[in-house]
Structures are given as structure tokens and as C-alpha cells.
Amino acid sequence: xxxxxxxxxxxxxPNPFWLASAPPTDKEYNVRRAYEAGWGGVVWKTLGAEGPPxxxxxxxxxxxxxxxxxxxxxxxxIELITDRPLEVNLREIKQVKRDYxxxxxxxxxxxxxxxxxxxxxxxxxxxxxADGVELNFGCPHGMSERGMGSAVxxxxxxxxxxxxxxxxxxxxxxxxxxxxxxxxxxxxxxxAKRGGADAVSLINTINSITSVxxxxxxxxxxxxxxxxxxxxxGPAVKPIALNMVAEIARSAETRGLPIxxxxxxxxxxxxxxxxxxxxxxxxxxxxxxTYGFKVVQEMISGLGQYLDDKDITLNDLIGRAVPxxxxxxxxxxxxxxxxxxDQDLCIKxxxxxxxxxxxxxxxxxxxxxxxxxVKDDECVxxxxxxxxxxxxxxxxxxxLPLGDTDPRTGQKVVEFGNWTTHPNNPxxxxxx
Amino acid sequence: xxxxxxxxxxxxxxxxxDAIAAGFSDHExxxxxxxxxxxxxxxxxxxxxxxxxxxxxxxxxPLFIRQIATDTPExxxxxxxxxxxxxxxxxxxxxxxxxxxxACVRETAEGKPVExxxxxxxxxxxxxxxxxxxxxxxxxxxxVAVVGAGPAGLACAHRxxxxxHDVTVYEARPKxxxxxxxxxxxxxxxxxxxxREVDWLLPIGGITMECGKALGRDVTLTQLQDDFDAVFLGxxxxxxxxxxxxxxxxxxxxxxxxxxxxxxxxxxxxxxxxRDVVVIGGGMTAxxxxxxxxxxGAENVTIVYRRGQEAxxxxxxxxxxxxxxxxxIRTNATPVAIHxxxxxxxxxxxxxxxxxxxxxxxxxxxxxxxxQVLSAIGQRLHAMPDGLVVEGGKIAVTGPGRSTVAGIWxxxxxxxxxxxLTVSAVAQGRDAxxxxxxxxxxxxxx
Numbered sequence: 001x002x003x004x005x006x007x008x009x010x011x012x013x014p015n016p017f018w019l020a021s022a023p024p025t026d027k028e029y030n031v032r033r034a035y036e037a038g039w040g041g042v043v044w045k046t047l048g049a050e051g052p053p054x055x056x057x058x059x060x061x062x063x064x065x066x067x068x069x070x071x072x073x074x075x076x077x078i079e080l081i082t083d084r085p086l087e088v089n090l091r092e093i094k095q096v097k098r099d100y101x102x103x104x105x106x107x108x109x110x111x112x113x114x115x116x117x118x119x120x121x122x123x124x125x126x127x128x129x130a131d132g133v134e135l136n137f138g139c140p141h142g143m144s145e146r147g148m149g150s151a152v153x154x155x156x157x158x159x160x161x162x163x164x165x166x167x168x169x170x171x172x173x174x175x176x177x178x179x180x181x182x183x184x185x186x187x188x189x190x191x192a193k194r195g196g197a198d199a200v201s202l203i204n205t206i207n208s209i210t211s212v213x214x215x216x217x218x219x220x221x222x223x224x225x226x227x228x229x230x231x232x233x234g235p236a237v238k239p240i241a242l243n244m245v246a247e248i249a250r251s252a253e254t255r256g257l258p259i260x261x262x263x264x265x266x267x268x269x270x271x272x273x274x275x276x277x278x279x280x281x282x283x284x285x286x287x288x289x290t291y292g293f294k295v296v297q298e299m300i301s302g303l304g305q306y307l308d309d310k311d312i313t314l315n316d317l318i319g320r321a322v323p324x325x326x327x328x329x330x331x332x333x334x335x336x337x338x339x340x341x342d343q344d345l346c347i348k349x350x351x352x353x354x355x356x357x358x359x360x361x362x363x364x365x366x367x368x369x370x371x372x373x374v375k376d377d378e379c380v381x382x383x384x385x386x387x388x389x390x391x392x393x394x395x396x397x398x399x400l401p402l403g404d405t406d407p408r409t410g411q412k413v414v415e416f417g418n419w420t421t422h423p424n425n426p427x428x429x430x431x432x
Numbered sequence: 433x434x435x436x437x438x439x440x441x442x443x444x445x446x447x448x449x450d451a452i453a454a455g456f457s458d459h460e461x462x463x464x465x466x467x468x469x470x471x472x473x474x475x476x477x478x479x480x481x482x483x484x485x486x487x488x489x490x491x492x493x494p495l496f497i498r499q500i501a502t503d504t505p506e507x508x509x510x511x512x513x514x515x516x517x518x519x520x521x522x523x524x525x526x527x528x529x530x531x532x533x534x535a536c537v538r539e540t541a542e543g544k545p546v547e548x549x550x551x552x553x554x555x556x557x558x559x560x561x562x563x564x565x566x567x568x569x570x571x572x573x574x575x576v577a578v579v580g581a582g583p584a585g586l587a588c589a590h591r592x593x594x595x596x597h598d599v600t601v602y603e604a605r606p607k608x609x610x611x612x613x614x615x616x617x618x619x620x621x622x623x624x625x626x627x628r629e630v631d632w633l634l635p636i637g638g639i640t641m642e643c644g645k646a647l648g649r650d651v652t653l654t655q656l657q658d659d660f661d662a663v664f665l666g667x668x669x670x671x672x673x674x675x676x677x678x679x680x681x682x683x684x685x686x687x688x689x690x691x692x693x694x695x696x697x698x699x700x701x702x703x704x705x706x707r708d709v710v711v712i713g714g715g716m717t718a719x720x721x722x723x724x725x726x727x728x729g730a731e732n733v734t735i736v737y738r739r740g741q742e743a744x745x746x747x748x749x750x751x752x753x754x755x756x757x758x759x760x761i762r763t764n765a766t767p768v769a770i771h772x773x774x775x776x777x778x779x780x781x782x783x784x785x786x787x788x789x790x791x792x793x794x795x796x797x798x799x800x801x802x803x804q805v806l807s808a809i810g811q812r813l814h815a816m817p818d819g820l821v822v823e824g825g826k827i828a829v830t831g832p833g834r835s836t837v838a839g840i841w842x843x844x845x846x847x848x849x850x851x852x853l854t855v856s857a858v859a860q861g862r863d864a865x866x867x868x869x870x871x872x873x874x875x876x877x878x
Contacts (some may be wrong), residue, residue: 068473347537350479370482390476391541 002307009198011030013040013104019110028092037293041104060221063210074236076210097129112137132173138204153179156191163195180203201260207232234286238264248374249278266303276321338395345394352385377407437731445701446729455727461617472501486535489516506749509559523553569596579659582610584666587861593638604646614692617720653817665842669811687721687808706803713808714744738766833864
């Protein structure tokens with residue numbers, strides 16, 4: 001099988017699957033079990049400054065979004081950073097790292113935004129043997145109200161400042177974890193880079209209210225009749241995370257900055273997608289919290305099989321899709337496709353018809369016998385029918401070759417042409 | 433216990449009471465809320481869904497399943513019951529594999545349809561714990577006679593009552609329900625469901641139930657035409673076909689009678705059944721009689737059908753149910769004689785062959801031991817009053833149950849419309865009621 005060994009900013013692990021800083025990595029017991037299950041690395045749940053540990057709520061900490069059959073699509077949490085004493089965490093980290101020298105162990109940190117606090121914590125972790133630090137500038141609940149977590153991550157200047165301190169007082173690789181609760185993800189990434197970060201990791205959780213208790217009239221999770229926003233994660237956030245990873249990977253200012261991809265990674269395929277968009281490795285939390293540590297075994301076998309099938313290495317995969325991420329204005333407006341329905345696969349549910357007829361372009365005909373056919377002269381190739389069809393590959397998009405006439409427009413399919421040169425664009429430049 | 437499946441002749445209590453009770457318990461237990469949620473999640477909410485087309489009462493199945501999926505089974509039940517007031521019984525007795533579930537696109541996709549019947553039961557069971565969700569419109573002053581309190585008559589009466597008409601239902605038997613109460617297998621409608629359903633739907637008001645009043649015996653059609661503004665006939669098929677085997681010394685019995693007696697027997701350990709039972713026929717009545725004979729403790733139960741298995745009107749699901757209960761199915765044989773003697777009775781069959789000239793009886797015969805022969809070879813219409821046109825053994829109707837006589841409608845098994853199913857009877861009763869309503873509100877001679 002393909003070699004899955006990973007070297008992320010000098011941190012080696014037997015595979016690119018790390019557990020993200022979160023409840024699964026809160027203590028020695030969990031981390032040992034995770035390593036035994038096959039995880040390549042962990043980011044230890046965020047340590048805070050020395051002193052009285054943080055406290056957590058004693059009511060529910062998680063909310064959930066379910067799909068069919070109560071499949072967990074999204075989790076929301078209001079748990080804070082570790083609530084265990086610093087010295088206990090440090091002792092356990094040292095012990096675990098000594099016993100598992102081949103696994104990555106990165107410590108997540110969050111202390112008040114002043115130089116002394118960062119200097120102190122970096123000094124405290126110095127002899128744990130950990131492989132690196134991850135700066136938690138992401139958590140959007142609780143700690144952010146105290147000027148930490150996403151409160152820092154939302155101010156690029158603070159990110160740069162703290163990152164600089166960390167690089168000044170520690171020789172460990174420094175990963176800056178970014179919050180998605182910001183308008184342009186490139187700005188904090190640029191700040192981290194300016195501050196000397198070795199990498200960024202993203203996304204942390206998204207501000208969210210997952211649901212409302214319609215008897216209590218309070219957000220869930222509800223703590224004694226009240227609820228606060230939490231941080232959203234799990235498969236539901238993956239599209240948001242992929243976009244943010246890609247934005248950093250393709251931006252001229254941050255291109256080449258290593259990225260640890262986080263956000264709804266549930267299967268090997270999710271991991272491969274993050275890596276194709278530029279992530280050097282991935283971090284996982286919700287999948288483990290839903291199914292247990294064993295899920296990594298499917299990720300390992302699946303990614304290995306994929307690389308073998310493609311006959312590429314892990315490094316070949318990283319960033320391979322980045323050149324194909326572009327802006328809308330550069331998309332080929334002369335590329336014409338039409339939906340086509342495979343009548344042998346069609347189960348005649350009519351969902352494509354309902355979607356197209358009620359909400360799109362009235363481009364599917366319902367013929368006697370519940371036969372559904374695409375009207376090429378109406379189809380704009382929106383893909384909605386493909387998306388709502390319950391049968392995989394039953395509806396596909398067929399590319400019209402150059403020179404064919406699009407029955408909808410009556411125009412021949414011609415060579416590449418995008419918005420920048422389109423006659424309807426008042427800003428159009430003459431084609432080269 | 434002194435009897436066993438091996439006790440010769442007819443005997444009661446062939447099995448211990450708990451075994452009989454277990455056999456006659458709910459044969460398809462209800463879904464619990466979790467199972468219902470999982471089952472409901474599988475529905476694709478099809479456009480113009482094929483399952484709805486396949487339902488004789490046209491229940492909006494995707495909508496009610498979505499209402500279950502969103503945890504509003506009461507709303508789901510209202511959706512079901514507004515099309516089919518006997519939706520609870522239909523959820524239990526419909527041959528769903530040939531109706532809604534047979535048309536389900538997931539049957540096409542995976543060979544495993546959404547469990548529509550069981551979901552319908554889930555929703556209607558919830559509804560049955562509360563008063564019915566329907567209210568009676570302001571009284572119209574019109575009065576309708578409904579003859580027969582089976583599914584067709586009940587559906588018709590309920591819909592008429594909803595529209596504000598007064599209804600008097602004449603039922604020949606001592607209690608209402610028709611085949612739901614007297615006809616179908618006991619394990620399909622446990623806990624007196626048929627009566628509970630009637631008790632639940634009648635309180636809409638405006639319905640007077642006159643049991644023990646048979647058409648032609650206690651009331652005449654002419655009387656009804658004189659006394660009421662309209663008449664609905666939902667009399668079912670009161671007679672049975674004769675297998676032509678003579679009296680047969682008490683060995684031969686009609687399967688419909690056998691099932692009716694069984695349904696009305698409180699203590700099933702008191703009901704005698706043969707050691708060797710032979711059921712003649714190929715429909716659901718044959719299956720119900722055969723399976724229940726086994727459940728009472730008959731050692732050998734054989735269904736014998738005169739044509740090939742593919743011609744049996746009992747669905748594959750029903751046939752599987754029978755064979756799973758230990759019933760043997762033999763085909764292409766027709767009864768020619770019952771022989772009785774000191775060694776017990778036997779029934780003799782001639783082999784048959786289906787050819788271009790129809791069904792041919794062959795010379796070769798075989799015999800089966802038979803302490804009890806149950807005849808389930810079809811039912812027929814009792815003699816109808818003069819003036820009503822009967823075609824092919826059924827009351828002739830056009831459109832929504834209009835008979836050939838103005839002011840008289842008919843529906844259910846006594847007409848040739850649809851299949852002889854509870855759900856078809858409900859649809860016909862309901863549709864006739866709507867047509868009668870239009871007629872009544874337009875004036876009697878309109």
C-alpha cells in the first residue's frame with residue numbers, strides 16, 4: 001500500500017491523520033487509546049495558563065444537527081479549554097510522548113494576550129518532548145469573551161504579535177489555528193505568516209445555535225433555561241472549511257504556507273479533498289466523537305487505496321487541485337453541458353421533475369409511464385436534478401462538443417471564453 | 433390437556449392455551465417510535481408519487497410519512513384518515529405488496545419498499561387513542577339509508593355524516609364491521625380492533641346503527657326508497673359458492689363461516705379443528721382459513737387450488753405467510769368427492785390441466801385425509817330486489833357507485849368495481865357518499 005508517512009513542518013507521523021485539539025485529546029487515557037487505534041498524531045486539548053483551571057458548565061455541552069436516521073451531520077459545543085490542572089497535563093504529555101515517539105504530539109495553547117503569559121506557558125511545556133505548538137486563536141465561545149481564542153483570531157495584528165512571541169520564546173514548530181468567524185480568512189493567515197508561523201490550521205468551529213427548544217423557547221444546548229452560541233463542526237462545515245483552505249492555498253500572499261486541514265473530515269475521501277486543496281495533513285474530531293477512534297482505520301486503508309489506484313504519492317496529492325480553484329470570472333462561459341437521465345437506472349421517483357419544474361427551468365418532461373426526459377432546449381445545466389436524484393449516476397451532465405449547437409440558445413459551442421472578455425461585460429478586455 | 437395435533441377427528445385445544453394465544457397475537461407488531469423514524473426517513477417524497485396512485489383510497493402517502501418523520505404522527509393520521517376513515521384497519525389488512533409498497537420506487541431501487549403499511553399503522557394507532565379529528569357539518573335535514581356496516585357502508589356513512597346528513601345503517605349481523613369483524617384472520621386485527629375502530633368513528637354523530645336488520649328479511653328496498661332521501665347498498669357477498677360435493681357428512685364447511693366463528697370465539701381453545709384439514713381455493717380466504725387452522729393445532733393443513741400457483745389470487749406474500757405457518761399448497765387439482773368411513777374421511781381430487789380449451793379435469797385422481805374440508809372458492813351476491821340490475825353476479829354501477837335505479841348507490845364487494853379488498857370498499861363507499869351529497873344538496877330529483 002502507498003506510503004502514508006507524513007512530515008508536516010518537520011513533525012513526523014506514520015499517517016497524516018491527527019486528532020484535533022478537542023475533548024478526544026484531553027488526557028493521557030484517550031490519547032493512548034487513539035494512538036493504539038492508529039492515529040498518526042494528536043493535538044492535545046488546549047492548555048491554559050497556570051493557576052486555577054477553567055470551569056465548564058455542568059449541563060449539556062453539545063448540540064447536534066441530525067440527518068436521516070439520526071446521522072450526526074453537525075455538532076455544536078460550548079466546552080472550554082482543558083479544565084484539568086496544567087501540571088497534570090504536562091506530566092501526562094511527557095509520559096505519552098516518551099511511550100509513542102513515532103507519533104506526532106502537538107500542544108494546543110491559549111493564554112491571555114500578553115507577552116509574559118506566552119513566555120511562561122512556552123517555558124512550562126519546554127521539556128515535555130512535544131513536537132510542536134498550535135496556537136488556539138479559534139474557539140468562539142467562552143474564552144473569547146475573556147479576550148482569548150477567536151477574540152485574538154479576529155484581529156490579524158494580535159495574531160502576528162503573539163505568533164512572533166511564540167517564535168521568539170520557543171524553538172518548536174508553531175501552527176496557528178484560525179477561526180472561520182471572520183470575513184476574509186486570508187487576512188489572519190497572512191498575519192500568522194508575517195509573525196513567523198510555520199503553518200496554519202483551519203477551520204476552528206463556527207459560531208452557531210444548532211436548534212431551539214420549542215417548549216422552553218431557548219437555544220440548545222440549554223443550561224437552566226438559557227443557551228449561548230457554541231462552535232459548530234462536523235460534516236456540515238466541510239464545504240466552508242474546504243473553501244477557506246483553498247483561499248489560503250491559492251492566495252499569492254500565503255501560497256506555500258503549510259496548512260493543516262480541519263472541518264468535518266469523516267472519511268478518507270474528505271481527507272483527500274482537503275489535501276488536494278493544499279492541506280499537508282488533516283485533523284479530525286467530530287468523526288471520532290461520533291464513531292470512536294476506530295474510524296481512522298478506514299481513513300488509512302481508503303487513502304492508501306486511492307493513492308495506489310492513482311499511482312501517486314501523498315506529496316503528489318497535496319495541493320494538486322489548487323491550480324484548478326479560480327474565480328468565477330475566469331470560468332469558461334462557452335462550456336455547455338446538458339443533463340441526461342439514464343432510463344435504465346431511473347426509479348421514477350420524479351424528484352428531478354419536481355425540482356426542475358417547481359424551482360428551476362422547466363427543463364424536464366414527465367411523459368406517460370413516469371418517464372422523465374430532459375428538454376435540451378430548456379436545460380441550462382444547473383445540476384439541481386443531479387443533486388436531488390437519489391440514484392447515483394442516474395443523471396449526469398453531458399458535455400456538448402465544439403461546433404455542436406446548443407438547442408437552448410441556438411448558438412454553436414465555441415472555444416474558451418470567460419467573463420473578462422465577454423461582450424456583455426462593460427469592463428471586458430479585448431481577447432489576447 | 434388431553435388433545436394434541438395428533439388427536440383424530442375434530443378436536444379443540446390441540447395446543448396449549450399459551451401456544452394458541454401466541455399464534456393469534458399481532459402477526460406484524462407495531463413499529464415503535466424509533467423504528468417508525470428510521471422507516472420514515474427512507475421515503476423519497478416522490479413527485480406525484482406512484483404509491484398514491486396504487487392506493488385505491490389515494491392516501492397522500494409521502495405527506496403522511498413526512499409528517500411521521502417530523503414527529504407529528506397525529507397530523508400524519510389526519511392525512512390518512514381524511515382519505516380513508518378505516519386507515520387503521522387497512523394498515524393491517526391491505527395487501528400492500530401489490531398496492532402502495534409494490535409501487536414504491538425503493539422497491540425498484542433496492543427491492544425493499546418503504547414500509548408504508550406499518551407506518552400507516554403507526555400513525556393511525558396514535559390517532560385511535562384520541563377522538564377522531566373530524567367534525568360534522570351543520571345538519572342538512574337529509575336522511576340516508578346505508579345497508580351493510582362493512583367497510584363500504586361505514587366509509588359511506590361516515591362521509592355522509594361529515595356532510596351533515598343523517599344516516600341509518602342497517603346491518604344483518606348482530607354487530608357492525610362486516611368482513612373486518614367477521615372475515616379476516618384474527619392475527620391481523622388483534623385486540624378487537626375492528627370494533628374499536630367502529631366505536632371510534634361513529635361518534636362523529638348523525639349515524640344510527642340498526643344491527644340484526646337484513647335487507648329482504650327485515651327491511652325492503654322499496655321501504656328504504658320511500659323512507660329515505662337516498663340509499664347506499666354495501667351488502668357485500670352474503671352467499672358462498674357450492675363446491676358440488678354434497679352434504680359430505682359434516683366434513684365440509686364453508687371457510688367464511690369457519691373464520692366468522694373463529695373471530696367471534698372468545699376462547700380459541702374451545703374451537704374444534706381437524707387433525708387433517710384441507711382448504712379448497714386460492715384466495716385470501718383460503719390462506720386465512722388454512723393458517724388459522726394450523727394455529728389452532730391442526731397437524732396437516734393443505735390448500736388445494738384448481739389452477740396453477742401463478743393464478744392464485746392470494747399474493748406471494750400471503751402464500752409465503754401460509755407456507756411459513758406450515759401450510760402445504762397444492763395446485764392443479766379439483767375436488768371430485770368426499771369419502772367418509774370408519775377410518776376417517778378423505779377428499780378426492782382430480783388433477784387438472786390448463787389448456788386452450790380452459791381447465792381440463794384429468795382422469796388421474798389422488799386422495800387426502802380430511803377431518804375437515806373448508807371451502808373457500810368464492811362468495812356470491814344474495815338475491816337482489818327487482819329493479820336493480822345485476823351483471824356478472826354483482827350490482828351494476830356506473831361512476832361513483834350509481835346503480836341503475838335513481839337514488840340508489842352501491843359499493844364494496846357487492847359491485848364489480850375494483851378488487852374485493854377492504855381498501856377498495858372504503859374508496860367506493862366514500863366516493864358514493866360524495867356523489868350522494870352532491871345529489872342531495874341539488875334536490876332529490878336533481
